[in-house]
Amino acid sequence: MQLSNDNDQETDNIQKGGVISENLASKPQVLSDKKLIKEEVKRRLISGIQTAALEYDSLYNEEKATLNKDYVLLSLLFQRMFFYKLNEKLSGLSCDHTLRFTKQILTQMQFKRGKINEIIDVFKKNGGQCDCEILYNVESQLIGK
Incomplete structure (x- = not known):
């Protein structure tokens, strides 16, 4: 019986992990490092390519x-x-x-x-x-x- 509960909990954790990773994929992490922000601004300004999210967005x-x-x-x-x-x-x-x-x-x-x-x-x-x-x-x- 204990084994079944462990498997159920493991299944729940895997499912929760999937939901968390989906949420992370849908909400890109905002850059906070000043050097990376500067690089992203320059990349967008010159080439128009967005590779990361900025607070400005x-x-x-x-x-x-x-x-x-x-x-x-x-x-x-x-x-x-x-x-x-x-x-x-x-x-x-x-x-x-x-x-x-x-x-x-x-x-x-x-x-x-x-x-x-x-x-x-x-x-x-x-x-x-x-x-x-x-x-x-x-x-x-x-x-x-």
Whole structure:
């Protein structure tokens, strides 16, 4: 009789283990190591390839983003870490009310001049006349509640 209970408990543990591993597979672990975060940001920025989850990803609100007719482009820029990088460049600085950092980052992302101009037009149409306004007015349309 004891043997049967042990087998039942072992079966339960195996089943629970399967559920736990399924949960882990469905919820990717968020990177916390600064070096790994920096590598992931660079990888996404340059190649657009996401290999790990970042805390920043959880800010994105798809329901809110889809309210904007330019959401496909803006969401792509969010996923490729454009807004993250712009915020990083502006932190500790006051905005000079130009698109200097925006153009630098889009160039780093390997967009051609024509595509950069299209993206800037979308930013301006959405209230992003300069680097800081892109964060305040454009990124805010993709994040939060």
